[in-house]
Amino acid sequence: MDNFPSCPSILVLLLLFFPLSWADSHDTFIKCLSDQSNQLSSIVYTPTNPSYTKILQFYVRNRRFNRTTTPKPSLIVTPLTETHVSATVVCAKSAGIHLKIRSGGHDYDGISYVSDDPFIILDMFNLRSITIDAKTQTGWVQAGSTLGELYYKLATISKTLGFPAGVCPTVGVGGHLSGGGYGNMLRKYGLSVDHVIDARIVDVNGRIMDRTAMGEDLFWAIRGGGGASFGVVLAYKIRLVPVPEVVSVFRIEKTVAQNATDIVHKWQLVADKIDNDLFIRVLIQPVTINKKRTIRATFISLFLGDSDRLVKLMGNDFPELGLKKEDCMEMTWIESVLYWANFDNGTSIYALLDRNSNVNFLKRKSDYVQNPISKEGLEWI
Structure with a gap:
């Protein structure tokens, strides 16, 4: 579809239900859910349950939303089956309860686990088949x-x-x-x-x-x-x-003294025109080197091919970066997944199964630049 669909029937699906009496709504929800599932004790956690806090906090990615003053859900429902999800939605609607849905990833704004209204969380982390x-x-x-x-x-x-x-x-x-x-x-x-x-x-x-x-x-x-x-x-x-059996990656760092400004500017001009097998991300960060503050640009790549082709391509289209074959590493695609996730070389793929996050306070936002930033603009930044 080229245009936004006209579908008022879809818009009424917003799962926002506002109770008239919270205590009555809570009891109505519990009774409704118990009528539809015989596994209530294994999927519903109240604040008095010893596991409640652990489950609530495990997927809180920003501890600004993990304070004693942060509104907490009166219940956390952790469905084991699709029918548990269906029953939770039906009962939340029947009871007039605000339902928050969390899949357990990178919610840094608390959208899936904080509300100013009384609410419950439908936490999907068990549904991971x-x-x-x-x-x-x-x-x-x-x-x-x-x-x-x-x-x-x-x-x-x-x-x-x-x-x-x-x-x-x-x-x-x-x-x-x-x-x-x-x-x-x-x-x-x-x-x-x-x-x-x-x-x-x-x-x-x-x-x-x-x-x-x-x-x-x-x-x-x-x-x-x-x-x-x-x-x-x-x-x-x-x-x-x-994906090919062999992919290539590189990580090159350039400071302002190493002409980072000009290189980043040129990267903007070629990033959308270079071979589609090549992706280069640039991180621009303040750093301290030899007790002096400066700016460093880090160029991180994934190339769906071998390093010989990569070096030739970069030499033709982006020579300013000065890529050499010794800067490149060849590996399998899954090894590149670990590389991009900042794991050490040789890390087992089992590391990809670890759901733990050590992030305490973080806010991330991405945006797209419609036009290249000028050199003067980069220098100002």
Whole structure:
């Protein structure tokens, strides 16, 4: 679709329910859920449960939202099945409760676990099943999975199949794909959502629907419009992409004294024109070298090919960086995933399964530059 779909029926799916009496709503919700599930004790956590705090805090990525004054959910529901999700949505609607949906990734603003209104959290972290069909080059990934778990699963199946998504293994699939999903194969394969071919969701009435049942307008909306805005995404069916047996990476640092300003400026001019097999990210950071403050630009790359071709390509299109073959490392695609996640060379792929995050306080925001920043602008920055 080229235009935003006109679908008022979709907009009413927003899972925001406001109770008249919180105590009554709470009791109504519990009774409703117990009527629909015999596993209530294993999926519902109240503040008096010994595991409540651990579950709440495990996926809090910004400790600004983990203070004693931060509003807390009265309940956390951790579904084990799709029907648990459906029942939670139905009961939240019936009780008039504000429902927050969390897939366990990189929510730095507390959107999925903080509210000024009384609320409960529907935490999807148990729904993390991943199935891959190498023959059809497709897979189903549940929303509670992480990118690291998806990459690990791919590594156990094939050395030449990958998926274009983010570089942080602890990012949650549910939030990443529902928000678009970009990573270091962006120039070759586009966004993650460009490779979503089906999905399963729970709508506001508790119905479990696939792409055919939900219709193309809703399917369009959940691929970039935010999964929790239009229902609860249970799983995505993805189309995998081919990756070569050998890829190449490099990391080159340049300070202002090493002509970083001119090199970054030139990078802007070639970044969208260079071979689509090559992705280069630039980090510009203040650093202290020999007790003097300066600015350092770090160029980090993924190239879907061998280092000989990479060096030749860079020599032709971006010679200012001065790339040499000894700057490059050849490896498998899954090894490049670990490299980009800042793991040491030789780290086992099991590291991709680690959901722990050591981040305490962090705010991240990405943006796109429509026009190259001038040298004067870079110097000002």
